[in-house]
Amino acid sequence: MKNRILIVDDSFYMRTMLKNMLTDAGYEVVGEAANGQQALEMASATKPDLITLDVILPDNTGLDVLKGIRQEQPDVKVVMCSAVGQEVIVNEALESGATAYIVKPFSEEKVLEIVGSALQNADSGSTEA
Amino acid sequence: MKSREQEYREIFMAEALEYYDAMSRHISELEKDPADEKALNELFRLMHNLKANARAMGHSDIGEVAHRMETIFGLIRSKERAFEGSLVPVLFTGVDTLGSMIRAVGEGEKTANADPLLANLERLVNGEEPVFEEDPDLASDEDATRKLELSDLVYIQIKKLDHLLNLVGELIIDRDRILTLSQEIGNPALQSTAAHLFRIADDLQYSVMDARLVNVGSLFNKFPRVVRDVATAEQKDVELAILGQDIQIDRNILQIITDALLHLVRNAIGHGLETPEVRVKAGKTAEGHLTLSAQTERDDVLIQVIDDGRGIDVESVRKKAVERGLTTAEAARNLDADAVRAFLFEPGFSMAKEVTDISGRGVGLDVVKLAIDSLGGQLRVDSVLGQGTTFSLVLPTSIAVKGALLFEIADRSYAIPLMHTDSVVSLWPDEMHVIGGVLLARVLHENIPVVNLHDLLNSSEDGVLPTANKGSLVGRQDIIIVNYNNRKLGLIVDRFLRQQDIVIKPMSKPLDMIDLFGGVTLLGSGQVCLVLDVPALTRLFLAKRP
Numbered sequence: 001m002k003n004r005i006l007i008v009d010d011s012f013y014m015r016t017m018l019k020n021m022l023t024d025a026g027y028e029v030v031g032e033a034a035n036g037q038q039a040l041e042m043a044s045a046t047k048p049d050l051i052t053l054d055v056i057l058p059d060n061t062g063l064d065v066l067k068g069i070r071q072e073q074p075d076v077k078v079v080m081c082s083a084v085g086q087e088v089i090v091n092e093a094l095e096s097g098a099t100a101y102i103v104k105p106f107s108e109e110k111v112l113e114i115v116g117s118a119l120q121n122a123d124s125g126s127t128e129a
Numbered sequence: 130m131k132s133r134e135q136e137y138r139e140i141f142m143a144e145a146l147e148y149y150d151a152m153s154r155h156i157s158e159l160e161k162d163p164a165d166e167k168a169l170n171e172l173f174r175l176m177h178n179l180k181a182n183a184r185a186m187g188h189s190d191i192g193e194v195a196h197r198m199e200t201i202f203g204l205i206r207s208k209e210r211a212f213e214g215s216l217v218p219v220l221f222t223g224v225d226t227l228g229s230m231i232r233a234v235g236e237g238e239k240t241a242n243a244d245p246l247l248a249n250l251e252r253l254v255n256g257e258e259p260v261f262e263e264d265p266d267l268a269s270d271e272d273a274t275r276k277l278e279l280s281d282l283v284y285i286q287i288k289k290l291d292h293l294l295n296l297v298g299e300l301i302i303d304r305d306r307i308l309t310l311s312q313e314i315g316n317p318a319l320q321s322t323a324a325h326l327f328r329i330a331d332d333l334q335y336s337v338m339d340a341r342l343v344n345v346g347s348l349f350n351k352f353p354r355v356v357r358d359v360a361t362a363e364q365k366d367v368e369l370a371i372l373g374q375d376i377q378i379d380r381n382i383l384q385i386i387t388d389a390l391l392h393l394v395r396n397a398i399g400h401g402l403e404t405p406e407v408r409v410k411a412g413k414t415a416e417g418h419l420t421l422s423a424q425t426e427r428d429d430v431l432i433q434v435i436d437d438g439r440g441i442d443v444e445s446v447r448k449k450a451v452e453r454g455l456t457t458a459e460a461a462r463n464l465d466a467d468a469v470r471a472f473l474f475e476p477g478f479s480m481a482k483e484v485t486d487i488s489g490r491g492v493g494l495d496v497v498k499l500a501i502d503s504l505g506g507q508l509r510v511d512s513v514l515g516q517g518t519t520f521s522l523v524l525p526t527s528i529a530v531k532g533a534l535l536f537e538i539a540d541r542s543y544a545i546p547l548m549h550t551d552s553v554v555s556l557w558p559d560e561m562h563v564i565g566g567v568l569l570a571r572v573l574h575e576n577i578p579v580v581n582l583h584d585l586l587n588s589s590e591d592g593v594l595p596t597a598n599k600g601s602l603v604g605r606q607d608i609i610i611v612n613y614n615n616r617k618l619g620l621i622v623d624r625f626l627r628q629q630d631i632v633i634k635p636m637s638k639p640l641d642m643i644d645l646f647g648g649v650t651l652l653g654s655g656q657v658c659l660v661l662d663v664p665a666l667t668r669l670f671l672a673k674r675p
Contacts, residue, residue, distance in 0.1 A: 106185075
């Protein structure tokens, strides 16, 4: 079974890049959310295996979204996406239960490596990506 | 198929331009209210996104400017810096620089050197005073006259939608033809298929039209910055209100009226609104009020530019119209205020006593008028001396389909767009009078010149129309009252047919030289129907009246 991924980013450009990278690598992208509200709704509607979560969102911070998702789905893997300069938030996110983080601008290899290992830890060996 | 790089480039550009628009808007908001946290957070987020996207695209220079801007907005957010003093012009320059860098990337040009700006941003981060190479006031003057641009991308190129819309137009014409044929043939199966085709094509047409709609806000939101810059250059105090941003309109219509709206706004600030001193003396608030509003009016969109400035002095317009030879002194005396104000839209007519930097250059109101005419829209001006002026633009929501009135002259069908028809009346000859060789009808307390459309269309190239003769009229006359630029004109036709939505196809060369006809449409009967152009028709009548 393909691993199912939800992308959360307020930039259409970033979402498109991530979607292409992940789809090309054989993952199923189950949704794209552009803000925190959409992210929470789609996370609970699509029940993904992994969420890529942008740190800065228009309505609330990625941190709030992370906490909201964690309450409902303790097992989902969350990879925080941030740019340089958000180290403080990233640290706090890792303490609040984020699985891993990627720093923008990211390369395809880096994204696949981090997403792959985050999922690997989930259910050892059963993923195909 | 499009390469992925190209797709990324297009998305990056569309989004970057959107970010730039939003940045311009939010920084003006922040200037007005430095405590506006929402604007500040948005600026921070937009800089952050632009930085990340630009770096991913390899535009490290844009990324660098956005990064330092983000840092400063971050410092303002954490109250380590305040949005005041010398920091403000640097950040405005920063937003402008990002705008021109993004545009340069879009044009495939090299981005300009941003080192002085980067150095100033660095100074601000370190808590030092920025260094200005030139007087910052001079720079803002240049900003005030720049052009606005709408993004060409709605994530799908508009030309693709244009093509789709043209195809739908062709389809509708064939559909109407098939429907008529099926009724003539009388085969029930064919009739029901034709009826189904009718509904599907209708659905398709509205879906395509719908896909082309954008919010008026996408243009309106560019104005806070324009108003700020023009007001600064003109030394006026202006408070802008924007209403009806969510009203939807065809993207190409919005594009066509962009320059017109820009001109009306510059005009309102330059000539309409008074300086604070003058306003206070006149018992008004020191700051002038400018409103941009959009609302739907039946099937049309009404856009208004309203100011509470000095208003238009009808008497001086009347005098000037005579001086310019646009009318005779005698005729001018009898014109009502609406008709006099209509002279403002005549080519070359300008009321500005002195040519100012802002509104004195480029287009005049006549060009605004032409832009609205080309869309089949209406432009009106209302004004109360001393209280203000309102320019109203009535625009179709969509360019594809127009409501039209169909009628016959000499057994041929013609159409007139409903946008320009005021009313339709049937009058007996003795309800009309001949004055000065022109037939006049009294309709709703108004004397309206009436002309036989057949005579007008068939009049010789340079001759005047024959003197009206009531005796030639037999029985009730069907008259269409058209309205163009506050001038009403009655057109006698042989017979009214019906009202119908039509798809207007432009005339092909060399027939497109005939401006009397705005285009043709094909009726369900297969008959070609000429669509009359009311502005050209009105001008022809004025030129040929006896």
